Amino acid sequence: MRVWDTSHLLDDIPANKSAAAEHVYDPADSQANLHRIRLHFKQLQTRLVLGLVLGFLLPNALLSAYFHFQFTHTLKESAKLNLAAVAESQKNTIDLYLQERVVNLYNLFHSKDFSLKPTQEQMENSLASLKHFNDGFVDVGFFDAKGIQIGYAGPFPSLLGKDYSKETWFQTLLKENRSYLISDIYMGFRHIPHFTIATKQVFDGRTYVMRATLDPDKFYIFLRAISQGKEVESTLVNHQGQYQVVDPGRSQLPGSSDYVPPMTEGSGVEEFARDDQKMLVAYSWLKETPWALLAMQPVTVAQAGMIKTRLVLTISLIVISLLISAMIFFTIKKLVKRARRMAEKGQQLQEMLAHASKLASIGELAAGVAHEINNPLAIIMATSGVIRDMLNPEFDLDHSPEAICKELSIIDTAATRAKGITRKLQDMGKSRVPKVVECDVNGLVEEVIGRLKKVEFKPKHLEVISNLGALPPILAEPEPLRQVFANILINAGDAIADKGTITITTEAKEGMVWVTIADTGKGIPPENLQRIFNPFFTTKGGGRGTGLGLSIAASIVKYLGGTIKVNSIPGTGSSFTVLLPINEQARKTIKQHDE
């Protein structure tokens, strides 16, 4: 069984209702199509650019963020380690310096000038010996077990004979097991800031102390000399945070540091704020005395390298991202532009093709019209030739008025036939002004059957069976709809040679009215099935068919928003199903309007 559906076929029928008008090349439509294409490609471009840029930037940004944090952390740690190394190195140098000074002093107990009751000369020699090792020594003193300075050499001779038994450093040295002591910075009897290095030695059960003071200015210079690193500020503090280094020329004890290092660890690095500036501080406790070396550096300086590198990396990343985004944008823009131009050309070609196809269809239509009109014209000419022959005495034919009238009536019939064809063509070409009313499809079908039974179906033995189901009224023009059913029913009758059955079934389903007209006729060969809706296609000979009936029916049904389906088995019969939309909503609207 071959099935043919007119819903797609109708678009190709040139003579269909307003189809011709629809298919005619229209510059306004063309502009609208071009506008649609441009809009489509613009949206495509935006989606592509966004998709690709996001697809590239998002993972890139995530990866960059990860590396950024890792990098920052590593470099911060690196800055801390660097400052800690500086502090450690300086601490070691100071420890070594102090150890050397202690050893210098201690050696005096074993020098040739040593005496438990030293003379001034011996003391001067001892001071000279100390200065020989280091010019930071200011003076030297020798104390008996009671704390009386029994020998002194240096710039403060008034100190000779002074009792130091109440001095903190003296008491601490005697109390502790250690044989030496380095004091915090203090004013003492001389009333200027200084610190003391003292050693003790027991002779004959009595403890004697050798003490020297170091020049704070020289110590300050020494500390500055060993300082290293950019903007690294090094200083010494005791466990209370008091500075143990005095600025040169200063005659007062130094103040306290904003930062007090914790006593718990030997060294460490911390951040602290000083005068609204974030500082990085590395501390390292000395071995020889409870002082901590502080190496301080502004965070911005400590991490300058990192910040600079990070800035370069960030800028590079942004520039690369922008470059790639721009590259993506311009490449996509170029590609989309090319694709759009191709699509526009394709659209134009399609329109030209549709136009050309329309012209070809018009040509086909003209050929069909010519053929159909030429046949009755041929009859007219042939019959007028016959009349002329009748009137020609040479042929000696019957030229009675009755005989001539008979021929003239043939001419009339042919002329009427030609007129019918032109009228049908005009009807097809007319743009129908819709006069839609509510139609009772069953009523129309019965009306048409009744009419056909009187004339067209009369000569044959046709059984017409009507299975008309309950149908809602549909919106349509009654006369064209009658014509649809009449054309299909006439074809059904023609398909049956003499005896057969035509069954008409109506039903409402899927929002449509289904009218099926089935016959038990000869059926339609598969090769003709695609052509039956073409104008002027007919298999009826002898001038009985114009080939316009089904074409007109398809045109009307399509106009009403419906379709025609065809099933046919050659030798068994055909079945035409007309589907018409019920369109409930529109029906209600019109009804309300009429009311």
Place this chain on the structure above:
Amino acid sequence: MEKKQREFKVLLVDDEDVFREATARQLAVRGFIVITAASGEEAVAQVKNDPPEVVVLDQQMPGMHGSETFIEIKKVDPLIEVIMLTGNTSVDNAIELMQMGTFDYLMKPINIDELLYKIEDAYTRKKLNEKQQREAGL
């Protein structure tokens, strides 16, 4: 138009009964022996049973089309000349007909004198072809 007896047989094939009869009558009074057929199938049967000298054949017919009928006629007797009647005005169609080997074609509606001359020419060529074939056979 002088009346003369041509005494050769012309087969007129057309599904339009009225046209066929009127044309047949015009040809008959002009001295042709006219036989008619209403379809391609009928025409082929006629050629087999009672071969004409010339066939005047309508191109557009239901059932067996004019072109198919032409091929079948030529199969029965290749020397029969066929004049095709057509309602199609296209050049493509005219070329197609000539390429097929029809003697000539006429556009409907036809002028009877024009048809007359073409039938006579066709008859003349048929006789010439028969003569040539006979001579070639000898």
